Amino acid sequence: MVPKFYQHALALAFAVHEINLDLQILPNITLGFHICDSYYEAVMTYRSTLDLLFKSQRFFPNYNCDKPDSCHWRTWCCHLFSYGKTFSFLQDSTELNATHYSSFYSMVPKESYQNIGIIRLFQYFGWNWVGIFAVDNNSGEHFLQSLEPLLSENGICSAFIKRLPYIARLDDTFIDINEIYSYLISDINTFILYGESLTIAALRVILTAGGLENKNFFFKKVWILTAQLEFILTGLSRGWDLQIFHGAIAFAIHSEDIPNFREFLRTTNPHWNKGDKFIQVFWEQAFDCFFPESWEQTEVMGQCTGNEKLEDIFKPLFEMSMTGHSYSVYNAVHSVARALHFHLRPIYDASSISYDRYGPGVYGLDGLHPLLQSISFNNSVGERVSFEHRMETGGKFDIINLETLPNNSFQRRKVGKVDPNAPQGEQFTIDESMLVWHPGFKQVPPFSLCNERCRPGCRKKKKEDQPFCCYDCILCPDGEISNSTVLQIFIKHKDTPIVKANNRNLSYILLISLLLCFLSPFLFLGQPEEVRCLLRQPTFGILFSVAVSCVLAKTMIVSLAFLATKPGSWMNKWAGRRLPYSIAVSSCLIQASICIAWLATSPPFPDVDMHSAHEEIILQCNEGSVTMFYCVLSYMGFLALASFIVAFLVRKLPDRFNEAKFITFSMLAFCSVWISFVPAYLSATGKAMVAVEIFSILTSGASLLGCIFFPKCYIIVLRPGLNNRKHLLRQF
Incomplete structure (x- = not known):
């Protein structure tokens, strides 16, 4: 007997006790129960079930009973619960329905909800590299078949999958201890452990057999434990150290503290119920004592007192x-x-029938199934219980954080929940501030990645024969740097003088718009579709208008900042914080209005070109109105020309404070690209037209990024000594 599981029997006894004391439920009827041990063996489970039905030594299910009068009641019991009252394990209802177990009622949430919770946990902490230990039985196989596709779909890789025996022995020669040891000392920081309570005991046996139990500090891992796992220590395992599981995150079937349950446990003692055949065995194992053959014997060392x-x-x-x-x-x-x-209420309301030893089955309990399927009530803590979802109750999981204590006990903290019935955005919640982690981690929360994230200036290269989560970080080619890298540099150094001096908010908007500009060519690739054709030109036009408007606003700020410094200048009233945003927003709104008018009057659409190539039909996007397309380009050119003129006029202002020179060069390159685009686009046909436009988008975006931001990045990253206010104002 496992002492920890005795609480399940006590919960059953407590519930029956509550009901018998409640005059509103089954008045004048006293409930009882009978419990048989399953011994963790399927054969003994079925044998114990038959023991519930028959008192004789010969078993003839549904035919011959020890007493003819009791046969009806016991047959109904077998039919109602089909070798089990409720499912106490996690299983999907689809699998159960396939086996036509219509009389089973699941009291636990579906395992699929737990799997989704595991995925959300990994996404929350940014983990994508995980090792999996799963019990080697049908349940473990079903878990892996369900979880692995979810991991792949969400960008998470399994570093290894190791099956553990259901029950392990110290003399088991089939356990590869060295393999498990290699996993424990690897740089895989997160493990999923799936199984039942004996799975943890099996893992501890393996560690003991390999002499690894005293190296817990070096096995700093985050253990993700599934709901069927319980920490059980009994017999020789009492001295096992649980430190390896310090900081574990466990999914547990949702529970609440039932009123008076603790008090009920406090009153429990070996003499409380003579019909309880388990309590003395539990008491001896839990308190490591023994009961004498008779209470008249003299007390000896280690004897249970019952107190x-x-x-x-x-x-x-x-x-x-x-x-x-x-x-x-x-x-x-x-x-x-x-x-x-509810089933018996019409009977005892209409007459004074009393139920004898034959049980209520003689009065037609076949109608109990519809009542169970439609039952709905609030339990003693106010939680709703019903079987309306395919004979299942709820779908909640609690997320528990485990803190092991020096006395080999542990503390559970409820730090979150998984509730598929909660509003969107609240189905997965976790309070990171309440979490404790293994003391061996230098950084918390720890990383769990196949390799470190690539630093700025590097790009990813997939490793051959490795999962997609694994890659090498290689330096970008000379002269290349990613737009996202520039944005990260500016955000990281947002409080430095050179970033502040160039209006950092406008810089952020400009960088984000350029990033989206670099992504916009993807709308030009692929088979023309209605949505793709509608969006590609307006998206390109608006994004570049945002970028050029920000450049124009930055240029105007430089100009007004120095003109406003002259005494009595009428420019003082214009040099405010709102001016650059007003310029940027108003300029963008004009371009957006042009695009809306284009889409409202003559929108682009998918078309075919049967004239550009012989014996070929080319699918393409017809721009609808060529005039509106060139209006978009013309307005973008107007903004670029205005930026160029203003920047050119103020290019001779103090150099260390002024980026007008860089804006001048960027606008010169930008205008050159789009001036060259017009004749090239008009002379191209078919796919060449798309290629010309994509080339122009990428080239003009690169000119803005390179001319405006690379000089600043050079000072921020390579010459940080120049990034100070004194240096910027030295020549002013």
């Missing part, structure tokens, strides 16, 4: 707070009792 307190047992052996499985048992008993109450 021991359950709250004194440390948690790996027994917990005083109601666990998720016990909470499910509690709700299951109340569900059956209320269904039985």
Whole structure:
């Protein structure tokens, strides 16, 4: 017997006790129960189930009973619960329906909700490299088949998958201890452990067999534990150290603290119920004592007194707070009792029938199934319980953080939840501030990546024969730097003088618009479709208008800043903070209005070109109105020309404070590209027209990025000593 699981039986007894005391449920009827041990063996599970049905030694299901009068009741019991009252394991209802177990009622959420919660947890912390330990049985196989596709779809890779035996022994020669040891000392920081409670015990056996139990500090890992796992220590395993699991994050079946349950446990003792055949075995294992053959014997060392307190047992052996499985048992008993109450209410309301030893089955309990399927009530803590979702109750999981203590006990913290029925955005929640981590981690939360993220100035290159999460970071070719890298540099050094002096908010907007400009060519690639044709030219026009408007605003700020310094200048009233944003917004709105008018009057559409090439039909986007297309280009050219003129006029202002020279060169390059674009575009046909436009977009965007920002990045990154206010104003 596993002492920790005795709480499940006590939860059943407590629920029955509550119902028998409640005059509103099954008045004048006293509920009882009978429990058989499954011994963790399928054969013994079925044998124990038959023990519930027959008292004789010969088993003839549904035919011969020990007493003819009791056969009806026991047959109904077998039919109702089909070798089990409720499912206490996680299983998808689709699989259950396929096997036509119509009389099963699941008290636990579907495993698929737990798998989604695991994915959300990895996404929250940015982890994409995980090792998986799964129990080697059908349940473990089903878990892997469900989880692995989800991992791949969400950009997460499994570093390894290792199957663990259901029950491990120290003399088991089939366990590859060296392989498991190599995983524990690897740089894989996150492990998923799936199985049942004996799976943790099996893992501890493996560590003990390999002499690894004293190296817990070096095995700093984040363990993600699934809902069926419980920390159980009994017998020889009492001395096992649980430090390796410090900081583990566990998914647990949702539970609440039921009123009076702790008090019920405090009153439990070996003499409380003579019909309980388990309590003395539990008591001896939990308190490491023994009961004498008779109470008249003299007390000896190690003898159980019966006065021991359950709250004194440390948690790996027994917990005083109601666990998720016990909470499910509690709700299951109340569900059956209320269904039985509603089923029998017409009978005891209409007559004074009393129920004898044959049980209520003789009065037609076949109608109990519809009542169970439609049952809905609030339990003692106010939570709603119902089977309306395909004979399942709820879908909540609690997210628990485990803190191991020096006395080999542990503390559970509820740090989050998974609730598929919650509003969008609240289905997965976690409070990171409440988490504790393994003390071996130097950085928390720890990284769990195949390799470190590439630094600015590097790009990713996939590793051959490795999962897609693994890549090499190689330096960008000479003269190349990514737009996102520039943005990161400016954000990181946002409080430095050179970033502030060039209006950092406008710089951020300009960099983001340029990033989107570099992405806009993807709208020009691929087979022409209606949405793609509608969006590609207006998107390109508006994005570049945003970029050039920001350049114009930056140029105007430089000009007005120095003109306003002259005494009595009328420019003082214009040199405010709102001016650059007004220029940028108004300029963009004009371009947006042109694009809206274009889409409203003559929008682009998919078309075919049957004249450009012989014996070929080319799919392309017809611009709808060529005039509107050139209006978009013309307005963008107007903004660029205005920026060029203003920048050229103020190019001789103090050099260390002024970026007008850089803007002048950038606008000169920008205008040159688009002036050259017009004849090249008019002379091209078919796919060449698309290629010319994409080339112009990338080239003009690169000219803006290179001329305006690269000189600043050079000072920020390579010459940080020049990035100070004194240097900027030295020549002013």
